[in-house]
Amino acid sequence: MQYTLKKSLGQHFLKDESVCERIVQAISEDMPRQLLEVGPGGGALTKYLLQLPGLDFKAVELDAEKVQYLEHTYPVIKGKLIHNSILDVAKPFETPFMVVGNFPYNISSQILFRILEWKNSVPVMIGMFQKEVADRVASGPGSKDYGILSVLVQAYYDVDYLFDVPPESFNPPPKVMSGVIRLRRRDTEYAVRTEKAFFALVKAAFGQRRKMLRNPLKGMFNSETLQEEIFSKRAEQLSVADFAALTFKMK
Numbered sequence: 357m358q359y360t361l362k363k364s365l366g367q368h369f370l371k372d373e374s375v376c377e378r379i380v381q382a383i384s385e386d387m388p389r390q391l392l393e394v395g396p397g398g399g400a401l402t403k404y405l406l407q408l409p410g411l412d413f414k415a416v417e418l419d420a421e422k423v424q425y426l427e428h429t430y431p432v433i434k435g436k437l438i439h440n441s442i443l444d445v446a447k448p449f450e451t452p453f454m455v456v457g458n459f460p461y462n463i464s465s466q467i468l469f470r471i472l473e474w475k476n477s478v479p480v481m482i483g484m485f486q487k488e489v490a491d492r493v494a495s496g497p498g499s500k501d502y503g504i505l506s507v508l509v510q511a512y513y514d515v516d517y518l519f520d521v522p523p524e525s526f527n528p529p530p531k532v533m534s535g536v537i538r539l540r541r542r543d544t545e546y547a548v549r550t551e552k553a554f555f556a557l558v559k560a561a562f563g564q565r566r567k568m569l570r571n572p573l574k575g576m577f578n579s580e581t582l583q584e585e586i587f588s589k590r591a592e593q594l595s596v597a598d599f600a601a602l603t604f605k606m607k
Contacts, residue, residue, distance in 0.1 A: 372525035394457030490535030
């Protein structure tokens with residue numbers, strides 16, 4: 357049974373076995389009892405995951421043709437596939453689970469926001485992204501890649517950039533490098549006034565990242581607070597802790 361590639365779904369299927377093995381190796385360092393694979397596609401990684409001992413496995417796949425292909429090729433997967441988008445699916449397990457995937461590049465940022473919604477249930481995520489996105493999530497203050505995703509993800513997770521994956525590891529080869537990152541829930545959370553305030557502050561600050569913070573944030577703080585030294589900085593100069601602390605000074 358063959359399958360077709362759908363550009364509209366951002367499909368690039370992993371074909372490099374060594375990359376799959378490295379991802380499985382990373383998974384086994386935090387050996388989960390429950391695991392959700394996002395976008396199994398042609399099953400390159402799935403076939404390894406199905407062999408992991410004692411694992412309660414589920415996979416979410418939007419493409420009906422791939423669901424059919426996977427059920428035909430790996431009969432053991434029947435009943436474990438959720439035919440839906442990761443952005444629409446209900447939380448698949450009641451208790452904590454790991455999320456793993458070669459994520460569709462056209463929705464990778466949205467997937468990260470989904471993980472943040474589920475953060476209390478997802479202690480670990482291992483994902484393949486376009487390298488540019490992976491770099492953004494992993495980068496620290498002062499770097500040109502540091503932005504909204506960096507701050508919001510790092511507020512809740514420690515991020516490790518694991519390895520690069522070249523275009524020829526995929527069929528069809530994407531035009532860009534890819535990278536695999538791991539998120540592990542932080543032991544201690546940053547104190548924020550509210551999560552909503554924190555998200556709003558970070559998004560506003562990076563909305564005009566070239567400007568001193570008192571410009572993009574003037575509606576969120578009173579004029580006296582805006583005179584403080586920190587508001588002379590640009591968003592990329594602030595650490596996650598700085599943003600968290602600022603939420604307590606918001607109007």
